Amino acid sequence: MSLTHLIAAGDILNALRWVACPSSALHLYSLLRLRLRPSDSFCFAWRAAVFTLKPLSAAASLPLLSHFHGHLLRSNLLAHPHVASSLLHSYSLLSPAAAHQLFDQIPPATCNLYVLNVMLASLCRSSELDSARAFFDDLPDKDVVSWSTMLACYFSRGRLADGLALFRSVTFTTDIAVDYFMLATLLTACTSAGLLSPFCRAVHGYVVRGGLPASMHLGTALIDCYAKAGCLDYATRVFARVPNRNVMHWTAMICGMASHLRNNEAVQLFEEMCQRRVQPNEITFTAVLSACVNAGLVEKGREFFKLMVDDYCIEPNIHHYGCMVDLYAKAGLLEDAYEVIKTMKMEPNVIIWTSLLAACKKFKNLEIAVEGMEKALALEISDENAGLYMLISDLYAMGGRWDDAMNIRRLMEEHNVWKNRGLSSIKVDGPQGLSSAAVS
DNA sequence: ATAGGGTTAG
Numbered sequence: 001m002s003l004t005h006l007i008a009a010g011d012i013l014n015a016l017r018w019v020a021c022p023s024s025a026l027h028l029y030s031l032l033r034l035r036l037r038p039s040d041s042f043c044f045a046w047r048a049a050v051f052t053l054k055p056l057s058a059a060a061s062l063p064l065l066s067h068f069h070g071h072l073l074r075s076n077l078l079a080h081p082h083v084a085s086s087l088l089h090s091y092s093l094l095s096p097a098a099a100h101q102l103f104d105q106i107p108p109a110t111c112n113l114y115v116l117n118v119m120l121a122s123l124c125r126s127s128e129l130d131s132a133r134a135f136f137d138d139l140p141d142k143d144v145v146s147w148s149t150m151l152a153c154y155f156s157r158g159r160l161a162d163g164l165a166l167f168r169s170v171t172f173t174t175d176i177a178v179d180y181f182m183l184a185t186l187l188t189a190c191t192s193a194g195l196l197s198p199f200c201r202a203v204h205g206y207v208v209r210g211g212l213p214a215s216m217h218l219g220t221a222l223i224d225c226y227a228k229a230g231c232l233d234y235a236t237r238v239f240a241r242v243p244n245r246n247v248m249h250w251t252a253m254i255c256g257m258a259s260h261l262r263n264n265e266a267v268q269l270f271e272e273m274c275q276r277r278v279q280p281n282e283i284t285f286t287a288v289l290s291a292c293v294n295a296g297l298v299e300k301g302r303e304f305f306k307l308m309v310d311d312y313c314i315e316p317n318i319h320h321y322g323c324m325v326d327l328y329a330k331a332g333l334l335e336d337a338y339e340v341i342k343t344m345k346m347e348p349n350v351i352i353w354t355s356l357l358a359a360c361k362k363f364k365n366l367e368i369a370v371e372g373m374e375k376a377l378a379l380e381i382s383d384e385n386a387g388l389y390m391l392i393s394d395l396y397a398m399g400g401r402w403d404d405a406m407n408i409r410r411l412m413e414e415h416n417v418w419k420n421r422g423l424s425s426i427k428v429d430g431p432q433g434l435s436s437a438a439v440s
Numbered sequence: 441a442t443a444g445g446g447t448t449a450g
Binding site: 081088089117143145147149180181184187189215216217221224249250258281283286319351 | 449
């Protein structure tokens with residue numbers, strides 16, 4: 001009797017693990033609560049609470065979360081550190097202020113290192129870097145998670161020197177073993193900061209000596225880092241050694257090939273990925289479509305776009321549409337390009353209009369140009385759109401509509417916008433930020 | 441195995 005109800009409770013708990021919808025999760029949770037007897041292990045109750053919190057925070061509903069918070073308080077489950085850290089984590093993703101408020105109410109007996117690390121991560125995402133660092137310095141104990149959270153914080157905010165100094169501290173002044181989580185953190189941070197090739201090789205050496213690649217995330221980070229550094233042969237080598245390549249590995253590799261204009265290899269990789277039944281995602285398609293654009297592979301691009309929509313049921317986003325417009329426009333297929341714009345489910349952006357109208361100018365197709373221009377003029381005048389406005393002025397002039405052309409120029413002068421002035425916003429963050437230097 | 445830090449584009 002008691003055994004059957006325990007099995008049933010276990011099944012519900014298992015189901016709760018994989019549920020994604022918040023209302024189903026809450027439903028299963030209350031079902032489970034009804035089955036639990038006082039004699040049941042307390043472990044059941046807190047695990048159920050933790051599993052329920054995941055879909056709740058994914059649903060991004062603060063009212064739902066605070067409702068469940070009330071229940072956790074009343075049932076005294078919040079005294080359990082697992083529950084407290086999970087709830088704090090959920091809050092921190094939705095409202096850092098609410099997370100801070102909750103943190104202040106957690107009693108010392110519950111506030112273990114897990115809870116403190118969640119709070120540190122929350123501060124790293126939302127607060128001044130210095131207050132996160134002060135919190136880190138005040139931690140009574142620090143484990144590998146505390147250190148890598150703080151490291152990622154420095155790197156993600158572009159504080160390379162501080163990040164590297166902290167990395168030196170953890171390696172030289174503590175007994176903490178650098179794990180693959182931390183390496184992936186470092187690698188990702190350094191990749192986006194443009195600190196590429198030497199660092200990547202160092203981490204790779206560390207990984208090889210450790211007899212890896214054991215971690216899927218680290219494999220992706222290594223491939224991406226080598227690819228961004230221009231070391232595509234190294235990226236390929238790492239890629240070949242990953243045992244169970246997932247969509248991330250394939251996508252990182254395809255992006256790498258596409259961004260270095262090795263378009264045919266990008267297309268080949270994509271086709272091989274599909275043959276091996278690895279499901280491409282929207283980013284994979286962005287990469288392979290841009291390879292098609294760069295190589296002028298119109299038919300391949302058309303085929304892949306259709307594959308994405310019909311076979312993989314991926315709703316095209318603005319990048320996908322942008323690739324298709326560019327693909328057709330560059331090939332002089334202006335009707336096809338304009339057709340894509342007409343079927344888009346969102347407003348075309350400046351990139352898309354520029355692509356179409358530049359091709360209209362090049363191929364001297366004023367018919368489509370006139371239709372497009374009328375709509376493109378709805379975009380507000382700004383430095384970013386200056387190039388588009390110049391193009392429209394040129395097209396008017398080409399069609400002999402000098403007054404309209406002059407009007408556009410006058411409008412630009414009135415709004416004081418000039419082509420290329422947007423370039424002054426290019427980010428300059430010191431010598432390490434210059435990726436072109438790091439590529440060599 | 442079981443809570444907290446990491447992965448792909450623009």
